[in-house]
Amino acid sequence: MQKYAYHWLGDNWSWVEYMADSVKNIYEYQLFGLPFMGCDLCGFNGDAAGDLCTRWHQVGTLFPFARNHNQNATTDQEPYVFNFSLPANVSDNHSITYTDVIRTAIRNRYTLTRYYYSQFWKINEEGGSFFKPLFFDFGDDAEAYKIIEKNMLIGNALKGSVETTNLSKSEGVDFYFPQGTWCPIIPHMPSNFNECIDHSAGGANKTLRSHMEDYYVHIRDGSILPV
């Protein structure tokens, strides 16, 4: 089963707490030996608002298995439902919509399709995990065990940084980057190597802006990423 099957996290709720928990729950399934794992993006029970559904798509498109799924008794939550401008409490950019932000996240996932496919095959052949907390690869770093719902490794080459606990805009959220050099892939596809994070001397927090349109994926040094 662990080699061929996928699974999802069950009937969750459209609450921000469930979004953060979905990250940690997918980590757990990596331990169980089910790497191809996901959850109902935007939540199954309850009504999802645009801000929650958008952020859940952003982090969800980094999940191994990504699917928006809803109960029929709740309000619609397809990406096109939220095609209205970002309000002032989540962003300063009012010229784009939640739908625009979700579209960007989905396109980013498809840009990484070759990488995802390769990582899944590699796991199928060799075992291992795909969506994992930092301490899986940086076990000697005590900081890698903290705030695991915002910092995630995506296969061997990428790190995701997503504010999964707060939907309001923030000019500075601390994300942890372990020892190494990390260069942005998202939002600077293919990359802007002038904005690399040099933590070659040791791991540290990096403060990044978190408006609704902001989430981050960095390539790890020593990696070759197909796009």
Next chain:
Amino acid sequence: MTDLIILPNASNGINNTEVDYRPDCSAKGTLYFDDGVSYKKDVTKLQVFYSYISEKLGANSSIV
């Protein structure tokens, strides 16, 4: 067409077993391709190794 984003580092060369020398910096990755149509997928595995060497006859880089 597939592009490669390569971010080498110095420490990678220490653990590298694909080559018999230690490069100044290197990067590695694995790609899998299939034919996209058959039920029993015809999968090709491609291991990519990039190295940069600055000693001796001058700086050079290569992708294997």
